[in-house]
Amino acid sequence: MKYMIVSLLFSVSIFTQTALAQMYDDVTPHFRINSKETKMVMPGQPTTIEVWFTDTHSGEVIKEYKELHGKLMHMVLIKTDLSSFKHIHPYYEPVSGRFMITLNMPLNDPDNFHTNSSLTEPGMYMLMADVWPRGIGMRMGHIHVHAHGQHNMQRLELDPVVNNKSIKEFTQYGRDYKLELEYWSTAGCNGHLVEFMSTLYEKNSQGVYEPATDIDPWLGAGAHSVWVSQGMMGGPAGMHYAHMHSKIPEEGSSHFFNFHDLGIMKAGPQKIWIQIKQKSKVLTIPVAFDYKLPSSPSTCK
Ligand SMILES: [Cu+2]
Structure with missing residues (x-):
């Protein structure tokens, strides 16, 4: 938790700038x-x-x-x-x-x-x-x-949620993985802060998921992510689009991302793609989730 608060204070201004670019x-x-x-x-x-x-x-x-x-x-x-x-x-x-x-x-x-x-x-x-x-x-x-060609629009199916965590099981580069994604949304003075925690597991030879090892930085960040709301084009502030970066995990296999949402994202079905370099390959992990705005009131008078 301490880690999350420190990273939160540190990076709010950077990511707000990303969104406003x-x-x-x-x-x-x-x-x-x-x-x-x-x-x-x-x-x-x-x-x-x-x-x-x-x-x-x-x-x-x-x-x-x-x-x-x-x-x-x-x-x-x-x-x-x-x-x-x-x-x-x-x-x-x-x-x-x-x-x-x-x-x-x-x-x-x-x-x-x-x-x-x-x-x-x-x-x-x-x-x-x-x-x-x-x-x-x-x-x-x-x-x-x-x-060009016959459009085939795919329905956005949300990934299953267990104990507030979206669960994504997937296979890439011949290995089996599971990613758990949880987020917290906190009302602030202006907009709200959204924090994500993703944890990557890899299936071992006994078929059991263990926290993934050999996670390396990719392009100067511990992990990269792009988050888009359904109907991404609309919105008064441009697109419903956020680009976030995480530090490399100090221990374990969890990455933390945060975004200061000044009304940029839209509540409802969304997708986030998380990119993590592991065992010298970059994994690209899509997670479809339901984004809820914070129910707590603004901290401003
Ligand atoms: Cu890039």
């Missing part, structure tokens, strides 16, 4: 898909995404970026029915100031293992690009992408 208009994002100003793509086909940012006032291309969690750009691609999540890192070309990556192509790059089958199903996707232009701060650009 989409609200600034001092920089303008530009996207091209296969060199065209289009939103249509063919699912499963190699698709080159190009992104750059300009200074909104001068119109000049921004060329100085600061690393953010070990990368100059983080890109997230989420299908709007929340059935697909990809986290990739476009490559920066400093002469032109452009970032570029080709989806649906295998790449020998451990930080781009999602690139190979990043956009395979017809439907609507949200593409988000986080950067930190030097001297400006964290900014996000986003576009809708429409993958």
Whole structure:
């Protein structure tokens, strides 16, 4: 508990900034898909995404970026029915100031293992690009992408909950895992604080879940997560979208994430994707849960 409070005081301001990055208009994002100003793509086909940012006032291309969690750009691609999540890192070309990556192509790059089958199903996707232009701060650009073909919207089924914990059992890289996810929501002066605790278990040779071992940092954080409410596009403050990071567990296999929700997330069905590097592979773990706003009153007079 002490650990949670310390991490809470420490990181509220950082994560509030993460969430608000989409609200600034001092920089303008530009996207091209296969060199065209289009939103249509063919699912499963190699698709080159190009992104750059300009200074909104001068119109000049921004060329100085600061690393953010070990990368100059983080890109997230989420299908709007929340059935697909990809986290990739476009490559920066400093002469032109452009970032570029080709989806649906295998790449020998451990930080781009999602690139190979990043956009395979017809439907609507949200593409988000986080950067930190030097001297400006964290900014996000986003576009809708429409993958051609017959839409097949998947219903969001919540994962089972036992003793307030969402339980997700899954197999990745040939190993069997279970993740338990619990959250607490506390009303504050302005919005409320949401804290998550995720605990990872791996099945041993006797078929028993034990706390996972060999957890390593990935891209400068103990774990990464992206949290999206159903109907992610709406909302007065932009998208119902949060990006959180955790420290590496000091002991055991629990990660802690927190987010200062200033009305950004929407109550109801949601999904969070947690990424943890374990045994030198990055696990991507989706958990569908019901988000309830705190019932306790605000602490402000
Ligand atoms: Cu990233």
